[in-house]
Amino acid sequence: MEERYDPIAIELAWQKSWNDSNKFSVSEQSEKEKFYLLEMFPYPSGRIHMGHVRNYSIGDVVARFKRLQGFNVLHPMGWDAFGMPAENAAIQHGIHPAKWTVDNIANMRIQLKRMGLSYDWDREFATCDVDYYKWEQQIFLKMFEKGLAYKKSSTVNWCPECQTVLANEQVEDDACWRCSTPVIDKELDQWFFKITEYAEELLDYTDKLPGWPESVLTMQRNWIGRSIGCEIEFPLENTLEKIKVFTTRQDTLYGATFMSLAPEHPKALELTTDDCRADVEAFIAKVRSQDKKKRTSEDYEKEGVFTGAYCINPVTRRKMPIFLANFVLMDYGTGAVMAVPTHDQRDFEFANKYDLDMVVVIQPKDQLLDPKSMTEAWTGGGLMINSDRFDGQENEAAKEGIADYLATEGIGDKTVNYRIRDWGVSRQRYWGNPIPVMYCDQCGVVPVPEKDLPVVLPTDVEFTGEGGSPLEKHKEFYSVTCPQCGQAARRETDTFDTFVESSWYFARYACPDFASGPIDRAAAEYWLPVDQYIGGVEHAVMHLLYARFFTKVMRDLGLMNVDEPFTNLLTQGMVCKETQSCAEHGWLYPEEVVDGKCVKCDQPATIGRTEKMSKSKMNVVDPDHLIAKYGADTARLFSLFAAPPEKDLEWNEQSVEGCYRFLNRVWRAVYDSHALISSHPEVETEGEARKLRRITHRTIKKVTEDIDGRFHFNTAISAVMELVNAIYVFEAKDKYPGALCEALETVVKLLAPFVPHITEELWLSMGNTSDLETVGWPTYDEKALVEDENLIVIQVNGKVRAKIMVSATADKATVEAAVLADEIIVRQIADKTVRKVIVVPGKLVNVVVG
């Protein structure tokens, strides 16, 4: 055995061995129970970053732990390989996106292998492989057939920088989620997936995912945004037509005194009277010219215009003027709102501005509302008044009855409305999966026949950087003949949002080579769902919601048989580091600051706030350097030890040093006792050996419980550190080599999922022949845990005053007597009366005096 720990040499040797033997390759042919562990696959940007290191270290601990526990573990890796950066590289550096992507993947694969992650590399694929994306095209065709994919013209979120459309989820603070350019409105013909059809199921199942963090479920519930209410029809005055509104406040129907329509409402111009037409048209034009995002922000002034038309409140028969209002949205509910100024703040402001009627219909308990003196709408609860048969009822309780009444009268129906919109998937980009349809003057939208799939993305395209997709200029691609009528037709040049690929890749990992469909049912049956999914919380809504949606769609298409893709979800926190900047040169990389000064100008550098590592803030650390300096085991250990997985991790070089030091300490502990333990002496159970064994087995218990399901890797590691400390101070090494050997072997076994290289190496050097995976995860001996004596904490009136050792077999009375006889306690209670003595067996005694 080498005296010195040489991480690089050890790691390269073990990685070669794992690679050569396809060590972590799995199949369905196994006696063992399956466990599917998945980490979110990376975009091949070129280099891994600390976020990847953390994500994949966490995943690898779970994968290796489950494997050691005897599970058949599927742990795959691949590449989310379509996307804009590849195209930007083509424009900026003249490298073809395909080459750029392939090169990046090759590089990142080396980096991941260098981390010693236990992937089944046989299952690796990139989403830009034709063998992957062609099946996505097939899924699309089936969705199209079922009406789950459809085309419509709509105002879309357009990013002028990326020259493409964004889904609502991809807009953050009115800006592109990727490049932060402000998003503008654009009217475009787009493909949509009908995620709204699954809104209810997606929402209902948020209650059936106990393995998900509550915060993620809440975000998804908010995003789906279900509201239960009524659709109510208001007849127009003088015609037979009606206008339908959606409301969640049918309890205020008797107070509805006017109506507000969205400016885009189809009936807006139709019902406008001649003398109001000029004003209405001007208003519509004005609203159209305004930015939609600005217009729909809360502080924007409420404005409207009278149409000259009236409708009738169906329960009060009151004549209600119809307005157009800028705050009414066409794409929520019905685009029409019954206005109740007394009980809705927006309507209240609007009514004041245009001097409209107000009627109070809900009277709160502790004040009397009068429209003349109200300064704001009353949106709380109370008793209903001015509401005919419902007078005197509690408004919340009456909602159900009102809905029923409206239904029987044929005025309205109970309905459910969702905030979520259909998912726009068209992107005006080249480096993506072509949407397999064409346009024929005769036949309209024609799906590419399944037998003609795949629609292969051509590689001979030109990148001008002038915007628009190069596919639009690629005649061989877009010029096609219609399969239905044989006439010339034009192929769709838009490609799919790359979130489509990541919506089903987890299922393809079960059968990456399956050649007769997207998913091999038998393989999917065995492996799915994913037992544990791990990734960043930034995907809480987008990716995770789309993947859930796709799973349900694939189920309904008969492709597989699961309702939810991910049984358990772990969302890990970000990797952060302090930012540094200099007055002259702005943000600085860590290596550009030496002795607190900017290397470019020698001015002192300012330390800014700690933020998520990002290239733009330059507060990044390159994992390659870390691994080259300390090895992969140290890099892994640091990212697991410094914080629990779900919290943010603050980068600290000194803490990395500490982890490296610990591994050296472990190495030395084994090295120092090498001669003593090489014969694997029998474990002694008496005297000091018994004490060491107690610590050894207690550690096994703690580490097992900390990893399994709790993911408290930091405390698991600290428990092993304590065991190592105990070995160092264990003085009877020569006397009890058996107990020592057991302790050292336990350290190695328990650390195996965290730092796989050093542990395999130490295991071998201890004279073992089979590898750690064959040996399996250690179990603890209950008998070894038994304490002879317990430390009893003694409190007087809840304050700790003394501690004594008491035999573990002592009964309550004995303990109490021992406590009351204790010198310190006698002094503490000398001049007081003992009122009560509380004994917590084996732990604590509280003497209450007064």
Next chain:
RNA sequence: GCCGAAGUGGUGGAACUGGUAGACACGCACGCUUGAGGGGCGUGUGACUUAACCGUCGUGCGAGUUCGAUUCUCGCCUUCGGCACCA
């Protein structure tokens, strides 16, 4: 405004169903080892007070429940994340 998460030493963090607050680690100090440096090994390290023991205070703030509260309840403050003119 609504919803969710969090607030503990100089620092990262621990304390699982109410029972020794600060495990483990970083940093710092001291000692041993070494020719020295590095490294290693060990001891100490919440604050105040003290020579030391003792003592007092202490988990964002304020109340409450309890023999006992970082943990439970109520009210507030701060930070982060999500939603927000959604009828």
